[in-house]
Amino acid sequence: MTAAKPYLTGHFTPVADEVVATELTVEGTLPPELTGRLLRNGHNPKPGVTPTHWFKGSGMVHGIRLGGGRAEWYRNRWVRTPALDGAPYMTEHGPDLTASAAGTHVIEHAGRLLALCEANLPFELTEELETVGAYDFAGKLRTAMTAHPKEDPLTGELHFFGSSPVPPFLTYHVADAKGGIVHTAEVPGASAALKHDFALTRHHVVFVEGNVSFDPNDRSGIPYGWSDQQPARIGVLPRGPHGAPQVRWFTIEPGNMLHVSNAYEDGRGRIVLEGPTVDREGFRLSWNWWIGAPGRGSEPVSRSYTRRWVIDATAGTVDEQIIDDLPVEFPTLNEAYLGAENRYQYAVSFPDEQGFGGYGIVKYDRTTGARRIHRAGDARMPSEAVFVPAAGATREDDGYLLTVVSDLKQDASQLLVIDASGLDRVATVHLPHRVAAGLHGSWIPDPAPDGAAA
Known part of the structure; x- marks a missing residue:
């Protein structure tokens, strides 16, 4: 059986x-x-x-x-x-x-x-x-559309992209607050790497290409897999109609990120980007769970840890570090702070590779470094926590x-x-x-x- x-x-x-x-x-x-x-x-x-x-x-x-x-x-x-x-x-x-x-x-x-x-x-x-x-936005959308568009809390614009395993690999779109597409541009230098989510700051659009890329030999129906030959990179382009040709790509450590927590420009003009990431083994465990293969982990995100990148475009450098050792996914925040410096972030916590830790809703205080967890209880799994202002x-x-x-x-x-x-x-x-x-x-x-x- x-x-x-x-x-x-x-x-x-x-x-x-x-x-x-x-x-x-x-x-x-x-x-x-x-x-x-x-x-x-x-x-x-x-x-x-x-x-x-x-x-x-x-x-x-x-x-x-x-x-x-x-x-x-x-x-x-x-x-x-x-x-x-x-x-x-x-x-x-x-x-x-x-x-x-x-x-x-x-x-x-x-x-x-x-x-x-x-x-x-x-x-x-x-x-x-x-x-x-x-x-299809009155015929103006001719690519696929990311599942993670970003609505600018100041302008009401909807920023999103379409990605493809064949050229053009990445197309960036903007719809105005009334819902009409007002800007579309192909992003130079993009690759066939999986791009599930992206980030929006007040002045930039930020794309992340990890080590998961198009794999025509995959038979799961989702033709992607880990590739050591695919460089992990962050692409930064200025917002506005002339931003895409000015994109700059920065090399980062191997890994893969599905969801962005937030991104913003700090007081020195650097871009700070955060989100849960997995390494090669973490991706293998997740993929095996997603396709039902032998050797799957106890949870699909059992090695997903929050990472921070600080991108200094002037110096041409990226500083990165894992900032928490708790397995989490589905990061959220008060959307009024999307693209701006935020103090608080939320996420769903998961058991680790050995099944320890349980489920919960996590709150991070980025100023103090404190972490608080609302425990879901035995055999109770919460969904992504959506923030609603009081x-x-x-x-x-x-x-x-x-x-x-x-x-x-x-x-x-x-x-x-x-x-x-x-x-x-x-x-x-x-x-x-x-x-x-x-x-x-x-x-x-x-x-x-x-x-x-x-």
Whole structure:
């Protein structure tokens, strides 16, 4: 009997049904400023489907609506792309950018909800999470779109990129606050290295190419693998219409980073970039888990440690160091500080290679170096912690962290509302069924009566 793939078991067991539930049970008190929807995406193949790689599982978006101190509803829907019904990505005419898993992230920009997967076009959803269809920005998006676009908190612009294993390897895009693409440029010198995320500062766009690169011999359906021949590099280009030709590439230590914590220019004009990274062995363990191969680790991110790079463009140097030995992933922050120097960062902690450590929500104080953990509890795995500011916030950590917990012992899930300052639980919302462990999501606040963001 063939062993079940790890990404179809335990916390990752797919949800089999689409449901709608109203008036959910709440323990504690939901803050009144939590008026809107928490949306979260993740890979959730249909019953009877076993993808060859976790990343190929079809996307399912889960939504929880809060308002007036109530949890008004929960609903979940598959993103209905051609791939959900088995359409292949590669065709005789080349890649089909609409044949998307659409299972990595879900965002809102300029009034549109978009489900994202980096190899494809985004898919637009309705407020009720029904699928509208592939979205190409009125025909102006002709590449795939990263699952990790960055919305500038000052301008409202959406910065994103499309990457490809064949030239052009990297194309940078900017959409204005109204949702129209206003800038597209190919980035010189990029390679076929995997680029999952990137960083935005006030003055620069920062790309990271690690040692994971296109591998045509891979048979998992995600044609990438570790390559010692692929140099690890950071690419820095000035923001603006003439930035891409001025890109500079800086060599860094071997490794691979999936997600950026944040980046900013410090007082000396250097770029400070942080994010969890894995070494070669860490990538091997993760990849084996993602494809269900023998020798997989106990967790897919058991060797993922936060790293800091300080890029001095004037001197042409990069100083880098691992700044914490706790395995973490899914870094988040108060999005008002995206691209600027932030004091606080959050992440999900994971057990190490031996299974020690447990799950939790981590808060880092970058000023003092302190680390605090909200322990999730036995057999309870939290999702990425989404920060929502408190009403009248005056400090960076005045707000709440929203995370969906998969509870194996109870075969259930809850939405936890955690005080972002002290990491104390504020409220628990009980969901109608267990939500499979997934990837990324967003808080979509209701618009204020005057049309401004609530």
